[in-house]
Amino acid sequence: MPTTERVLSDPIRTAIQAYYPRYPNRRAVLLPALHVVHEHLGHVPQQAVVEIAEMLELAPADVLDTLSFYGFFKQVEPMGRLRVWVCRSISCAACGGEDLLEYLCRRLGIRPGETTADGRVTLEFAECLGACEHAPAMLAGDTLYKKLTKEKIDDFLASLPS
Amino acid sequence: MADYEPVLLANIHKEGSHRLAVYEAGGGYRTLRRVLQERSPAGVIEVIRASNLRGRGGAGFPTGLKWSFLPADHPGPFYMCVNADESEPGTFCNRVQMELDPHQVIEGIILSCYATRANTAYIYLRYEYPLALERLETALAECRDKGYLGKNILGHDFSLDIHVHRGAGAYICGEETGLIESLEGKRAWPRIKPPFPAVEGLFRKPTVVNNVETLTCVLHILDRGADWFKSIGTPSDPKNPRDPGSYGPKLYGISGHVERPGLVELPLGVPCRELIEEHAGGLRQGRRAKAVVPGGLSTGVMTESELDIPLDFSGPLRVGCLGLGTAGVIVLDETYSMIDFLHNSCRFFAHESCGQCTPCREGTHWAVAMLQRIKAGRGRLKDLDLLLEIADNIGIIPGTTICGLADGAAWPIKTTLRKFREEFVDHIKQTNPGGYTAQSPPPAMALVHK
Numbered sequence: 119m120p121t122t123e124r125v126l127s128d129p130i131r132t133a134i135q136a137y138y139p140r141y142p143n144r145r146a147v148l149l150p151a152l153h154v155v156h157e158h159l160g161h162v163p164q165q166a167v168v169e170i171a172e173m174l175e176l177a178p179a180d181v182l183d184t185l186s187f188y189g190f191f192k193q194v195e196p197m198g199r200l201r202v203w204v205c206r207s208i209s210c211a212a213c214g215g216e217d218l219l220e221y222l223c224r225r226l227g228i229r230p231g232e233t234t235a236d237g238r239v240t241l242e243f244a245e246c247l248g249a250c251e252h253a254p255a256m257l258a259g260d261t262l263y264k265k266l267t268k269e270k271i272d273d274f275l276a277s278l279p280s
Numbered sequence: 281m282a283d284y285e286p287v288l289l290a291n292i293h294k295e296g297s298h299r300l301a302v303y304e305a306g307g308g309y310r311t312l313r314r315v316l317q318e319r320s321p322a323g324v325i326e327v328i329r330a331s332n333l334r335g336r337g338g339a340g341f342p343t344g345l346k347w348s349f350l351p352a353d354h355p356g357p358f359y360m361c362v363n364a365d366e367s368e369p370g371t372f373c374n375r376v377q378m379e380l381d382p383h384q385v386i387e388g389i390i391l392s393c394y395a396t397r398a399n400t401a402y403i404y405l406r407y408e409y410p411l412a413l414e415r416l417e418t419a420l421a422e423c424r425d426k427g428y429l430g431k432n433i434l435g436h437d438f439s440l441d442i443h444v445h446r447g448a449g450a451y452i453c454g455e456e457t458g459l460i461e462s463l464e465g466k467r468a469w470p471r472i473k474p475p476f477p478a479v480e481g482l483f484r485k486p487t488v489v490n491n492v493e494t495l496t497c498v499l500h501i502l503d504r505g506a507d508w509f510k511s512i513g514t515p516s517d518p519k520n521p522r523d524p525g526s527y528g529p530k531l532y533g534i535s536g537h538v539e540r541p542g543l544v545e546l547p548l549g550v551p552c553r554e555l556i557e558e559h560a561g562g563l564r565q566g567r568r569a570k571a572v573v574p575g576g577l578s579t580g581v582m583t584e585s586e587l588d589i590p591l592d593f594s595g596p597l598r599v600g601c602l603g604l605g606t607a608g609v610i611v612l613d614e615t616y617s618m619i620d621f622l623h624n625s626c627r628f629f630a631h632e633s634c635g636q637c638t639p640c641r642e643g644t645h646w647a648v649a650m651l652q653r654i655k656a657g658r659g660r661l662k663d664l665d666l667l668l669e670i671a672d673n674i675g676i677i678p679g680t681t682i683c684g685l686a687d688g689a690a691w692p693i694k695t696t697l698r699k700f701r702e703e704f705v706d707h708i709k710q711t712n713p714g715g716y717t718a719q720s721p722p723p724a725m726a727l728v729h730k
Contacts, residue, residue: 140443142357142483143483145464145465145466146463146464146465146483147465148465149445149446149447149448149462149463149465150445150446152448153446153448174465183466183467184465184466184467187450187467187468187634188447188448188449188450188467189448189449189450190407190448190449190450191448203408206624207369207577207624207628208369208370208536208573208577208610208621208624208625208628209369209370209535209536209541209610211620211624212536212537212610212612212616212621213536213537244408245367245369245449245451245628245631245632246367246368246369246370246371246451246628247408248366248367248371248372248374248375248406248408248409249372249375250369250370250371250372250533250535250536250541250608250610251372251533251534251535251541251542251543252541253535253536253541257408257410260410260411262411
């Protein structure tokens with residue numbers, strides 16, 4: 119059930135409003151607004167949908183329509199502290215990317231789309247990271263891991279802050 | 281072509297190539313200064329038309345012609361959308377350009393906006409490029425400080441601002457009207473055309489959508505002239521008056537089973553075999569190529585014996601591929617299964633189908649289901665005909681969908697099954713000896729309880 123408590127804090131609202139001058143109408147601020155909320159809250163809960171709709175003078179259903187189209191945004195539960203994307207598209211798959219994704223699943227004990235119980239990592243498969251020359255590739259937060267191997271995955275997991 | 285001197289990638293090996301000072305020291309923003317003084321917007325369009333520049337994003341549409349569709353008498357505003365939603369599997373040239381030479385991209389955008397009378401430009405950047413985002417934002421801030429952006433650029437009455445607009449993980453946003461819808465804050469459902477964006481685009485105003493690499497070509501054409509551009513590449517076919525040719529430098533991305541995957545700049549029309557052998561170190565471990573994708577996954581595959589075609593706008597068409605696409609060459613060696621390839625391809629397009637047109641939404645998923653069954657040893661020979669039937673019935677070419685994503689999904693199916701059918705037949709017969717001739721699919725639950 120959506121709560122009635124406000125979820126968009128003042129800093130979130132200010133960050134969204136900073137986008138207003140860039141566009142001739144409020145609707146075009148929607149994707150940037152969803153990014154701001156997602157970054158701050160780790161997902162876009164239903165109450166945020168209602169509040170974004172108010173800010174941008176849209177119907178909540180309209181916001182939800184856009185939100186749910188983009189696979190990037192989590193709606194139900196917040197992401198883990200680090201989101202990790204392992205590419206499974208052809209250049210990476212041909213260089214072993216799918217096996218590495220499977221290996222990472224086993225090491226973390228989760229499937230793509232899930233978050234570890236301790237909230238450290240959300241694992242995702244990616245449809246082409248655009249880093250094909252570095253295949254197999256993995257994007258963890260803002261860091262691109264190139265020519266990924268099981269050893270590199272082990273090192274990466276060992277380096278994660280607890 | 282060993283003596284070809286890179287132009288688009290000329291800066292990227294310099295220390296701090298993404299910095300304004302380094303870019304300016306190499307002659308950066310000199311062209312902008314000169315063009316604003318010497319040429320009218322219409323004059324710029326004339327030069328681009330004369331160069332026969334064709335879009336680098338995939339379709340190869342002549343850029344000057346696209347610009348000339350903008351209505352002359354419209355009160356404005358006009359918009360420029362820079363397509364940096366590079367998502368085609370095998371494609372990464374825009375990423376390298378934005379990360380290592382963002383100012384080259386921005387100078388190209390400013391010049392193109394001047395030509396098309398746009399005072400606002402949006403760079404639609406895919407989410408998966410965080411370094412490109414950082415570099416572009418820094419470069420844009422440097423430009424605003426320096427007066428290359430903002431009101432009255434370099435004292436001229438032309439004003440422009442450029443904003444980066446981040447995507448959210450949807451391949452379809454690379455389709456130009458899908459991109460526009462997404463920018464407007466909606467789901468990225470491509471629009472029915474006409475009207476084309478030049479007439480009614482972003483916020484229902486005249487809009488140009490151009491690819492990053494195309495805009496950097498604009499810069500160099502204005503710097504060096506249309507004749508320079510036309511001295512590079514494959515000339516137009518004299519027997520076909522409508523062929524605009526394949527002129528200019530091109531970025532080729534090479535990935536997959538080669539010794540040295542990476543990005544190289546060469547004149548349009550380099551033979552695919554030469555690209556692989558001389559510029560990517562050949563196949564890994566001295567193996568043989570089995571299949572090569574010429575220009576991003578959606579263009580389909582070529583066999584080893586077809587590798588002598590030139591990688592220009594018409595070369596891949598001669599071997600049944602969809603076109604040059606994004607020039608993202610993917611090399612697969614003899615150890616890789618074409619069943620795995622096609623399954624991977626179909627899974628990608630099913631995942632990325634936006635769901636607007638039924639033939640694509642249903643067809644792509646049906647194809648994945650069949651390939652999963654084939655992979656799991658439950659395939660039937662009839663599936664191969666069904667797959668081809670789907671491929672022949674989705675897309676703009678048969679006229680059943682709004683955008684070309686479905687054609688892109690269909691081409692890997694058509695080319696793979698036509699060129700590698702034996703491998704599928706053998707696999708199906710070997711893995712499903714008792715059922716490969718079956719005419720009806722096995723009940724779904726039988727698969728679950730297998």
